[in-house]
Amino acid sequence: MTAGTQGTHCGLVALIGRPNVGKTTLMNRMVGEKLAAITRKPHTTRNRILGIVTEGRSQTVLIDTPGIDPEPGRLVNQVLNRTAVQALVDADIVCFIVEAGRFEAGDGFILDAIRSAGRPAILVVNKVDRIPDKKALLPFLEARAQEHDYLAVVPLSAKTGGNLRGLVEELGRHLPEGPFLYDPEQLSDRPERFRAEEMIREALLERLGQEVPYSVAVRVEGWEDRPGITHIDALIVVERPSQKGIVIGKGGQMLKRIGQAARQQLEELLGRRIMLRLTVRVEAGWSQSNRALRELGIEEPR
Numbered sequence: 001m002t003a004g005t006q007g008t009h010c011g012l013v014a015l016i017g018r019p020n021v022g023k024t025t026l027m028n029r030m031v032g033e034k035l036a037a038i039t040r041k042p043h044t045t046r047n048r049i050l051g052i053v054t055e056g057r058s059q060t061v062l063i064d065t066p067g068i069d070p071e072p073g074r075l076v077n078q079v080l081n082r083t084a085v086q087a088l089v090d091a092d093i094v095c096f097i098v099e100a101g102r103f104e105a106g107d108g109f110i111l112d113a114i115r116s117a118g119r120p121a122i123l124v125v126n127k128v129d130r131i132p133d134k135k136a137l138l139p140f141l142e143a144r145a146q147e148h149d150y151l152a153v154v155p156l157s158a159k160t161g162g163n164l165r166g167l168v169e170e171l172g173r174h175l176p177e178g179p180f181l182y183d184p185e186q187l188s189d190r191p192e193r194f195r196a197e198e199m200i201r202e203a204l205l206e207r208l209g210q211e212v213p214y215s216v217a218v219r220v221e222g223w224e225d226r227p228g229i230t231h232i233d234a235l236i237v238v239e240r241p242s243q244k245g246i247v248i249g250k251g252g253q254m255l256k257r258i259g260q261a262a263r264q265q266l267e268e269l270l271g272r273r274i275m276l277r278l279t280v281r282v283e284a285g286w287s288q289s290n291r292a293l294r295e296l297g298i299e300e301p302r
């Protein structure tokens, strides 16, 4: 026994917000490792992902969630919303993330959900690095503080790490007392296989135009650790033959570039040489099928 459980604090902290506000960037930054994909495109995150931060006698279990969309069209987006709302209900503390200077209808929708769940919330005003004159942000912060009885309102930049400390301190102040839920060494609940899928999907989303991203999913099908090198076989699933053509590109160039980018990230992340083989397959309508979503690891069995 090292620390014991007496006097320890531990809690589930859900990162909730509109698509693209920087939830995953914040989780990765707080954990200090790239656990999940970040892209400029909305709806990047498709799962509930835990990022675990243990400091001294306190453990913060961050729950990264898919961005909540007030008008989810396709089944896959309805499932993403459900995943996020469930995390909101499960959380001890909610970090409601918005962009500095922007509060849209979608943010209002989420604030209503936080109110109905009755969970205590910290408002995180992210991307303050984009506002050169910080004083200009004050009226925005005041307006937000008037709207709801937040535990705290914390402006920060997940990208640069500016005032991350402010959030860590507020969380430390409000985490409930209790034993650690995870081993202090553990950083995530997700295996390396999941991180490989995320890095491949990130490379894909960053390189594809608007038409394909939401129709793409990635599944690792083979993983073999050999001396000095790990062989990974991954399947890229799309919905239409035309999308398969785009992902592969002329003479296979696009797929090659995606593979190179993903391999590089993975080698850095896992600290060993990787041999990555990518295959593209058409599975018509997967984003509208419950069974396919489960098989692709998007709808999680509860």
Ligand SMILES: Nc1nc2c(ncn2[C@@H]2O[C@H](COP(=O)(O)OP(=O)(O)OP(=O)(O)O)[C@@H](O)[C@H]2O)c(=O)[nH]1
Pocket: 017, 018, 019, 020, 021, 022, 023, 024, 025, 026, 037, 038, 039, 040, 041, 042, 043, 044, 045, 046, 065, 066, 067, 068, 126, 127, 128, 129, 130, 156, 157, 158, 159, 160
């Ligand atoms: N300038 C700036 N950009 C940021 C900051 N945090 C995140 N971003 C950018 O915002 C975009 C979205 O970031 P993500 O972390 O993927 O956002 P998300 O909320 O997880 O998005 P979904 O998973 O789609 O819901 C990326 O291009 C990030 O680089 C920040 O503090 N400042």
Ligand SMILES: [Mg+2]
Pocket: 023, 024, 025, 037, 044, 045, 065, 066, 067
């Ligand atoms: Mg995300």
